[in-house]
Amino acid sequence: xxxxxxxxxxxxxxxxxxxxxxxxxxxxxxxxxxxxxxxxxxxxxxxxxxxxxxxxxxxxxxxxxxxxxxxxxxxxxxxxxxxxxxxxxxxxxxxxxxxxxxxxxxxxxxxxxxxxxxxxxxxxxxxxxxxxxxxxxxxxxxxxxxxxxxxxxxxxxxxxxxxxxxxxxxxxxxxxxxxxxxxxxxxxxxxxxxxxxxxxxxxxxxxxxxxxxxxxxxxxxxxxxxxxxxxxxxxxxxxxxxxxxxxxxxxxxxxxxxxxxxxxxxxxxxxxxxxxxxxxxxxxxxxxxxxxxxxxxxxxxxxxxxxxxxxxxxxxxxxxxxxxxxxxxxxxxxxxxxxxxxxxxxxxxxxxxxxxxxxxxxxxxxxxxxxxxxxxxxxxxxxxxxxx
Amino acid sequence: xxxxxxxxxxxxxxxxxxxxxxxxxxxxxxxxxxxxxxxxxxxxxxxxxxxxxxxxxxxxxxxxxxxxxxxxxxxxxxxxxxxxxxxxxxxxxxxxxxxxxxxxxxxxxxxxxxxxxxxxxxxxxxxxxxxxxxxxxxxxxxxxxxxxxxxxxxxxxxxxxxxxxxxxxxxxxxxxxxxxxxxxxxxxxxxxxxxxxxxxxxxxxxxxxxxxxxxxxxxxxxxxxxxxxxxxxxxxxxxxxxxxxxxxxxxxxxxxxxxxxxxxxxxxxxxxxxxxxxxxxxxxxxxxxxxxxxxxxxxxxxxxxxxxxxxxxxxxxxxxxxxxxxxxxxxxxxxxxxxxxxxxxxxxxxxxxxxxxxx
Amino acid sequence: xxxxxxxxxxxxxxxxxxxxxxxxxxxxxxxxxxxxxxxxxxxxxxxxxxxxxxxxxxxxxxxxxxxxxxxxxxxxxxxxxxxxxxxxxxxxxxxxxxxxxxxxxxxxxxxxxxxxxxxxxxxxxxxxxxxxxx
Numbered sequence: 001x002x003x004x005x006x007x008x009x010x011x012x013x014x015x016x017x018x019x020x021x022x023x024x025x026x027x028x029x030x031x032x033x034x035x036x037x038x039x040x041x042x043x044x045x046x047x048x049x050x051x052x053x054x055x056x057x058x059x060x061x062x063x064x065x066x067x068x069x070x071x072x073x074x075x076x077x078x079x080x081x082x083x084x085x086x087x088x089x090x091x092x093x094x095x096x097x098x099x100x101x102x103x104x105x106x107x108x109x110x111x112x113x114x115x116x117x118x119x120x121x122x123x124x125x126x127x128x129x130x131x132x133x134x135x136x137x138x139x140x141x142x143x144x145x146x147x148x149x150x151x152x153x154x155x156x157x158x159x160x161x162x163x164x165x166x167x168x169x170x171x172x173x174x175x176x177x178x179x180x181x182x183x184x185x186x187x188x189x190x191x192x193x194x195x196x197x198x199x200x201x202x203x204x205x206x207x208x209x210x211x212x213x214x215x216x217x218x219x220x221x222x223x224x225x226x227x228x229x230x231x232x233x234x235x236x237x238x239x240x241x242x243x244x245x246x247x248x249x250x251x252x253x254x255x256x257x258x259x260x261x262x263x264x265x266x267x268x269x270x271x272x273x274x275x276x277x278x279x280x281x282x283x284x285x286x287x288x289x290x291x292x293x294x295x296x297x298x299x300x301x302x303x304x305x306x307x308x309x310x311x312x313x314x315x316x317x318x319x320x321x322x323x324x325x326x327x328x329x330x331x332x333x334x335x336x337x338x339x340x341x342x343x344x345x346x347x348x349x350x351x352x353x354x355x356x357x358x359x360x361x362x363x364x365x366x367x368x369x370x371x372x373x374x375x376x377x378x379x380x381x382x383x384x385x386x387x388x
Numbered sequence: 389x390x391x392x393x394x395x396x397x398x399x400x401x402x403x404x405x406x407x408x409x410x411x412x413x414x415x416x417x418x419x420x421x422x423x424x425x426x427x428x429x430x431x432x433x434x435x436x437x438x439x440x441x442x443x444x445x446x447x448x449x450x451x452x453x454x455x456x457x458x459x460x461x462x463x464x465x466x467x468x469x470x471x472x473x474x475x476x477x478x479x480x481x482x483x484x485x486x487x488x489x490x491x492x493x494x495x496x497x498x499x500x501x502x503x504x505x506x507x508x509x510x511x512x513x514x515x516x517x518x519x520x521x522x523x524x525x526x527x528x529x530x531x532x533x534x535x536x537x538x539x540x541x542x543x544x545x546x547x548x549x550x551x552x553x554x555x556x557x558x559x560x561x562x563x564x565x566x567x568x569x570x571x572x573x574x575x576x577x578x579x580x581x582x583x584x585x586x587x588x589x590x591x592x593x594x595x596x597x598x599x600x601x602x603x604x605x606x607x608x609x610x611x612x613x614x615x616x617x618x619x620x621x622x623x624x625x626x627x628x629x630x631x632x633x634x635x636x637x638x639x640x641x642x643x644x645x646x647x648x649x650x651x652x653x654x655x656x657x658x659x660x661x662x663x664x665x666x667x668x669x670x671x672x673x674x675x676x677x678x679x680x681x682x683x684x685x686x687x688x689x690x691x692x693x694x695x696x697x698x699x700x701x702x703x704x705x706x707x708x709x710x711x712x713x714x715x716x717x718x719x720x721x722x723x724x725x726x727x728x729x730x731x732x733x734x735x736x737x738x739x740x741x742x743x744x745x746x747x
Numbered sequence: 748x749x750x751x752x753x754x755x756x757x758x759x760x761x762x763x764x765x766x767x768x769x770x771x772x773x774x775x776x777x778x779x780x781x782x783x784x785x786x787x788x789x790x791x792x793x794x795x796x797x798x799x800x801x802x803x804x805x806x807x808x809x810x811x812x813x814x815x816x817x818x819x820x821x822x823x824x825x826x827x828x829x830x831x832x833x834x835x836x837x838x839x840x841x842x843x844x845x846x847x848x849x850x851x852x853x854x855x856x857x858x859x860x861x862x863x864x865x866x867x868x869x870x871x872x873x874x875x876x877x878x879x880x881x
Contacts, residue, residue: 125811134756135777136834138858138871140807140814145822148805153824156803156847200805250824250832251783255803416839446817447838447856451870455761455855483857483868492870496761496855720878727881730841746816 005236006100010039010219011346016183016334018116019213024058025070027215028112032071035217040227042219044108046098047078050091051112052338056126058117084130084373089341089380095220096240105225111339112215130374132248146249146375147288148200154256158305166193167311168289169206172325176332178358183212183334207289214336216343235352239268239383247377258376261298268381276300280364283344285372286329323361341371352386398575398621401527406569407561411460412678413453414557414665414725417443419737421552427734428547437638441555441666443737444541449483451492453539457560458497460719465562469498473531475505476521478514478538478670482507513696514538514670520576522563533564538670545594553638558671559678570712577618579610580700606699611645614701615693622705626650630688633676635695636662658683679722686710749861753869760871763853767793774829797853799827804845813859825874839875850877
C-alpha cells in the first residue's frame, strides 16, 4: 500500500531526430542534466535506463553503469530495463517502485535510443529482433510487417474505408508543429497521405512512425522530499502498471484485441480510483496508426473496431473530447524506441503543469500514457495527475 | 533365389524390384529461348533448341525441389518413410559443395536416422545412377525401400549455347520389391567411357563443353549403344516397347536417338518435355519417365536411356503393373507442373539465377 | 554462425511438426509443451497437413539483413486447417495477388542463409496457392 505521492519532480528531453554527431551517452547526458536542473537539483540514488536496441545498434550493452559514470553519478545503483518499445515505460515503473517502496528517495529514469548508429538492412534486422526469432523473424517478419498484418485484418473484418486511418498521422503532424522537440513540425494534408505508396500494404509511410534518436529523463521523488520553493505545479504518478500478452502475433487467440493494453489500463484506473471520462488527454503508442486505433479500443474509449472513428471524427485533436498525441505522438515527435515511454511522461507532465505552449490542453488534470512492446505483447500504463 | 549370375552385361537384381512411387517437380518460371536470343544474338530465332525452359524461384534449389518430388513419390507409394533405408540424390547443382542434399531430404521426409544417404554426381545421369544403386540395395534383399532422385538447377554461361536450355526440375522414385510396384524394373544396362564432352572444374561457376564433340562421340554413341545393348541382351526390339525416353538436352537429340534405334515419334512423345521445360540435366530422362507413367497403362513396356557427360548412359527396361492406376492420381502429375507457368524476361531470370554482380 | 538454434528446429521447419494436447486434442504450432487451451502438459508430436488459408498478409519492400536479396516478399499469417495460425512467407504467387481466405499449402523452401554465401542454408516452411491438377 503506497502511503505517499510519487512526484515527477524533473523532466528533460532532447530533440528527437537524426543526431549524427551525438552518441548514446551524450544524448542521455543532455536529458539527465535537463531533468536534474528542472527538479531543482535533486540527487538520485538510483538510475534506471530504458533502452531497446543499443546492444545491436551501438554495440553497447551495460548502459546502467555506462550512463551513471558518464553523468558523474558513479556509486549509485544503476541498471537497464528492456521491454521492447515499452522499455521507457518499464524503466519509469522501476523508478516508481524504488521511490514508492522507500528503498530510494530520488530515482532518475532515462530513456535513450540511438537508431542512426546503424543504417540500412542491419537496422531492419535489429528491429526484427523484437519479433519471435524462431517463428517470425526467420521468415523475414519485421515490426512493420506485424503491424501491417494486423491492419490488413482489421480493415477486412471491420470494413474500414480506404484512408480510414489517415486522421491518426494527420492529427499527430498537426500537433508536432507546436513541439520544439518534435522530429516533424509540419502539418500534412489528406492528399499527401492518400498519394503515398505502400511501404508494407496496407500501411504507407505516414502510418509508420519514423525511427529517430532521442533521450528523455525524469526525476522522481516522494512529495515530502520536494525541495523548498519547487518551481512547478506538482504532478504525481497516480498509477503504474504493466501487463503482457502472447509474444508472437500468430499465437494470439483474438488478434484484433490488445489484451495487455486493456488490462494495464483497467488496473491503472482501478488502482488510482479514476474512470475513463476523467482522462483529459491520452498519449497512446502510435508507432503505427493501427496501434493507435486498437489502443483506443483496448482502453475503452471506443468500441471494438471503432477506434478509427475517433480519429475520423476529430475527437483525438487538441480541441476534441479526447486529445491524443498532444505533442505529436510517435508519428510526428518521432519514435525514439526505448525512450518513448519516458518522452510520453515528460510530455504529459508538461501538459499537467501547463507548460505545453501552443499545444496546451486547457485545464488538463489527468493524463493517461501508454507504451507498447511488440504488437502489444507488453503494455505499460501510467496515470499522471496534477495535484491541487 | 538366384545364386549364380548368368553371363550377361545386364544388371538384373537377385530379387525383382520396381517403382513403388514416383514424383516430379518443375518450378513455375519459364524463360523463352527467344528471350536469350534477344539479348545475345540480336533476336535471331532460327534454330532455337527449345521453346522455353523452367527456371527456379529465388527460394528454390536442389534441396527444395528434391523434397517436393520425393513427397509426391511418397504420396503415390503410401509407405511409412521410416522404412526407407537409402536416400540418394543425383545432381550437378547441389546447393552445398560439401554437405549432403540427401541428409536434408531424409530428415525432412522422416526417413532419418536409420538410413543411407549420399549425393550422386555424374552430370546428367546422376539420377539414373541413383536408381541403379537403389535396384542393387533392394534387389539384394538388404532393404525394402530406397529413394532415388535426380534434379538440377542447371547453370549455363550467359550467352552460351547451353543458356537456352539449362533448366530446373527433375523426378524422384521410391524403389522397392516388384510385388509392390506400379512398374517393375526388369533390368538395366550401363555404357560408360572416359569421354570429356562437358565438365565443370572445381570452383568454376559455369561448365565448359565441347560443342559438336558433345554430339556424335558422346551423346549419340553412348545413348544408342546403351539402348541397343539393353535390347540385344533382353532379346527385345523397339516394337516391344509402348514408350521410350531418351536423355533430352534439347528437342532434336532424343528425336534422333529414337530414330537411330528404330523408335517412332509416337513412342517418345509423352516423355519428350525438353521443348517446354528445357534440359533438367540429372532430371531430364527421369522426368520423361514420370510424364510417361502419368499416361501409361498396365502391361506397357518402357525403355529409358539416360546420358551423362563424361560420359555414360544407363538404360532401363520397365513394365507397368496394375498398381499404377490406383496410385498415379494421388499426387500432382508432371504436366500439372508444366501447366503452371509464369513467363519471365531475361532481366528477371538474371536476378533469379544470381547472374547480376552484387559485389 | 548460428548453427544450433536453427538445427534444433529442423523437424518443425521442414515438416511443420508441432504438438497435440493429449488432454483436449488441441493442435499446437509452434510446439510449446504447455497446451494454450487447457494449460496441461502437451508434448505429443503432431505433423500438420500443411493445408490452410491466408488469414492476413503484407508485402515487405525494405527487408532486414538476410532477406534483402529476396525482397520484395510477402509474409502471411496462415490459418492451418487443424487450427493454429502460423507466420510464414507466401511463395510461387506468380501473377496471383494474395487475398484473405486464399487456400494455401505448405512447401519447404530456402528461408535464408546464415550470414553470407559462406554460411549454412536455412530451409523451412512457406506456403503457396494450392496447386491443382491442370
